[in-house]
Amino acid sequence: MGDPTPLLEELIKIDSSTKSGANEAIAYCEKWLTEQGLTVKNLENNGFHMLVCEIGQGNDTIVLNGHIDVIEAEERQFQPYIKDGKMYGRGAVDMKAGVASSMAAVAQLKDTDLTSRIMLQIVPDEETGGINGTKYLTDKGYLGDFIICGEPTNMGIAIQSKGVLQLDINVKGKSAHGSRPWEGMNAITKAISLYEEILELPFAQESSPMFTQPSINLAKVQGGTVYNKVPDLCKMSLDIRYLPDQSPEEIVHQIQTITDGTITTHNSNNPVKTKAENPYVEALEESIKRITELEKVSIFGQHGSNDGQFFTLYGGSAVEFGPVGSDWHGENEMVYVNSVKEYQDVLVDFILSLDDNPET
Template sequence: MSRMDERLLAERLITYDTASKDGLRAAAGFVKGWLEARDIRVVDGVHQGLPVIMAEVGPTGPGVPRVIFHGHVDVVPAHPGQFEPRVEGDRLYGRGAYDMKGALATMMLALRDVGGQGAVNVRFVCVPDEESDDVDSRSIDALVAGPLGDADFAVTGEPTDLHIGVQAKGVLAVRVEVHGRAAHGSTPWLGDNAILKAHDVFRRIETLPFSRMSSDLFDRPSINLSRIAGGDAFNKVPDSCWVDVDIRYLPNQDPGEILAQIRSIADLEIVRCFNRVPAIVSRSNPYVLALRAAVGRAVEGDALSVGRDGASDAVSFLEHGIPAVEFGPVGGGHHGPEEWVSLSSLQRYRAALGTLVDELPAALREAAQPQPLRVVSYDGGRVAR
């Protein structure tokens, strides 16, 4: 296993501007060709005009564990220079290096690594729209409702610094409209500026009771003012304004209660709302335990179960009853100007994925064995547990 493999493949993927449709198609063509050149079974498809790549190794049939390596090739927009990868020490810089072309490249290599084993069915899926604003029609939802629906476990390569993401916040996207009173721009005191009122509304949302809650894996929810639009003339006091508020709420919070708190603020109207439920998978799931053991051996330390602030396609698997976690390499700066991934962590990431597949059958057999009762003491006597 060569560290250079991960670097070269990740660098190649970064060079594609996959914030654009043409870049997505070119990158998907490269992924497909790379897999086929290594005699891996590939099926390519299209979802709303964008390419979807699926590949498969290992046996099929009843009783065979079915594991998915899931990644996305699309990225958020970036300056042209960010699609020119550069290496500084252990860091590979470039758009998508951390989220998540480094992980995607390593999953491709791990799929090749486990291609010769005969005990686990491993499917690789590369989607083009995880970062898309279109929340109503994602390719992963169609895939899970179809060819991927019989999977037993899914690993999505979102950035986690080699920890295992067993929970992720829910998404509540709210568009709030605020109205004021128009006046001439030279006499603003005669009007009621809707843009200023909208900013005040956002500050009040930040102080609502839901914003101060916490859970075992999260300190608090996040609240982001993501878009604002108002006014229709330079020399006029704006009489209307809307803002988009991106709320990432905790698994123990009720989005209906959050909306009720927002509606309690005077002089606003909620005109649009989208909710994506939190992701939660049991930390005692046998597949999660097997991954944790594999990561522990690959990184030479304990693998932590963590909560993830951002949303991902993992929730699509969970909504269909398929246990899924986020698990990706070490890095930083995703969606920012200096995004990077640790090259040495890509090697450990690849080793962990391979170890998971190699040791999974034995781990599942052990998990299926009945656990013997043990006797424990307490103040009132002894009980079997």
């Protein structure tokens, strides 16, 4: 299979920041894969379409998982262009490059006698949580032993990611006239004090081999109605990214011990806890070295979440691995053109190496 760059260019042209746009991109991918002689399943969930395309056979399954949706952008960002060896455009590296290269890799290998099953998944809604895409697929049994999410990693391997715990805390105060605030209890200042106390709780001080600490973002503060009244209620929203071995239940328990407020979990996502000594990780690392001539591959942990989390519930080992680029979600998102083909070559080399590696 040749250069996947033209495919990437066509995918960037599709504004897939909406459900209808993502479905349009999915339809384009289905048409392209079918034209390569591949069999494709088009599944639908809550109006979202997604694709599954399988080649090879065997007891072990490798999943190449990629999302086709992007965050919103200006119209000009859906007009890709190449300058100084870089392709610019919304989704260039996050992650239409990973999708295009994965599609090209599967097309290249379709007539090869593989001893592992390769499952390409192209999904619609990673940027908005993955519930309608990858979670739906995993719940329906589209699982794997080793999962590569083609997120941008600059050709490194992200083997772990923090979990997500988003909380809403209703903090109660006591109303009073704004001219006599000492007669009341300001719920807003009480909430801010609570936030500062949360930063000092035991869970917030912990670290792990790949992360110095969890992160705690004060995302929203909503309180007060008029100038001349002490607010008696404040809703504080936190976005906590906890360490892979921490317990979200324990985090909520620790917070509850220092507040009389009501805590509600808005969202909770699992961490990814793949080990560096996983034989698939080691095989992928060797493939990266062979193709890129890197002497050392970066093995690291991601602060953000990704669709790999949905496979961990079923025992799959997930990683993020993608091409070289920068400024994803930014004004000048780009991917290095030579990295797009190089990424495809690494995937092909990795899949073929599994036939020679009895430990995987």
